[in-house]
Amino acid sequence: MAVVVGAVAGLNIVIGSLVAPFPVAAVVTIFALCVAAAVLVADPNRHLAPLILMLGMPLLGVGLSEPPATALSAGALLLLGSIYGWLVSLIWPDRPGIQRPAKAAVPRRVMLAYGIQIGIAGAAGAALGFALDVDHPGWACAAALLISRPDRALLDARSIGRILSVFLGATAACVVAAFHPSNAVFAAVVLVVIAGAAGTAGSRWYVLPFFTTLLVLSMLIGDETESATHWFLERVALTLAGAALAVLAAWVVPRVMAVPGSTAVGSQKSNSDQSSGT
Template identity: 50%
Template sequence: MTPPSGLAWTWSGAARGLVLALPSVVTTLAVDPRTGLALAVGVLPSAALGVKTSHRDRSVLFGVGVLAGLSLWLGSLVASLPVLAVVLVLGLSIGVAWLVAVSGRPMARLALMLGLPLYGAGLSAEAPSTALAGASLMVAGAVYAMAVSWAWPGGNAPADPGGPAPGARGSTAPSRRGMLVYGAQVGLAGAVAAACGFAMGVDHPGWGATAAMLVSRPDPHALRARAWGRGLSVLAGGVVAAAIISMQPAAGVVAAALAVLLAVGTGLAGSRWYVFPFFSTVVVLSLLGIGAPTTAEHWLVERVALTLLGVALALGSGWVVPRLAERVNSSLAG
């Protein structure tokens, strides 16, 4: 169900966010901020998904972690082969969309919503070994989040910001042909964004592809809502992260910031406005910038620029692909 207002706050969600933040906070204080931030990245997907009502649905969180980790690692394996990496974005998008159409299973929808974007993130990994370490953290974060959800009362799973996910129960699910068109829409936006990232020679060529695939939805209204939400959230999150990086804060400050970010982000995860990217951007950019030689301004410009590129491509693909598919269908019918 869509929340009645743009921002929807739940104290239960905020409390769960604090519990999810505990390993990151303890590690930040006991080891170092970068390791703590890396652990926080691992629980971000689970924090965004909320808590389902049934224990069976809550167990899906483990599948989310495995799916996210495998997608990240797969992207890293082809990151050194730009042509193959770009072609795979399109092929995987159409293939997963077809799987959603024929099965309708929750994991297939999560693969479309989360797996494909994290494949894009894997294109930015320094090496497969680095991505494998990140994937391990995501799986560990998912195991911990699943254990927390089993002990958590009730359910506060958020609605999809900007509208229901493609193929979700309770939504006006696209037909099989519609899902294939949507797969082509997502794939085209992600592939062009990845190609642009590789061509520009940026440090993280997959960021634009990730943004394009996270924003994409078959419904034009949902697509526009997510485009505005992600663009503004990433811009604001990048500014906050740049301020944090410029201070190079002590471990205690980083630990407190992580607790606040995960608590507030999880508390607001059910909002109709797409605000969660603000919190994920602060965590990810802080991980890249704290204790690193690269300036905060570098990460801010790259993150924001590639996000806006991905958003623009998602909007363009969402306008072009359905119309082109309709013309082809009309021609074949005639």
């Protein structure tokens, strides 16, 4: 499964980079794929659909910020990393699998409404990024899709959690940059960040964005192409925009389509998503 996760992640980043030079096509692609993935989730036999919806679509948004060559390299590294992780896992003895109760099928109409909801949020985030001509036009899109969940209470909690985590992570990155660390110190910071992200992966609090923001902004600031303030403002502002779009879409679409804001699929997934690092 780890290899499949890496493949889905890498492929969607590459797809995002390929449509990024064509803003209109990129916006339409995000909306269409979000709707398609959500509808497929309604079919219990589509085992990859939830993974594509919850991980693949946000990473497609991430790919909008990268040129194809960079995205291809990132995708290859994700795939190789997942293969490496799988090989390392073979060292440990097998453990009995966790028996999970079968989930009730979610009505296709409910998932269609949810797909339209996140499709609008993600597409609007991408359109905003392209319109503002920011360095990373996919950040607002990715934030909107990472925050979005069928359960409204969970969506609200994730929006607040992501905003706070990104703000604190961006602040920490600026503090690190202020000391002009050597390569050795920066490598140590990266190691601590990765360990922290892995160690808190099961947390009920949405803290992963703190670590990813600290890592990404530290690397961007280290390139010295722009000031730390520039990257801080862009990351935080686009995260706020993505959160606002996710909440707005969750408020409007269910009312227009007469679908409850807290759906059956939301209640089924809320417990697992509380501890999810995505």
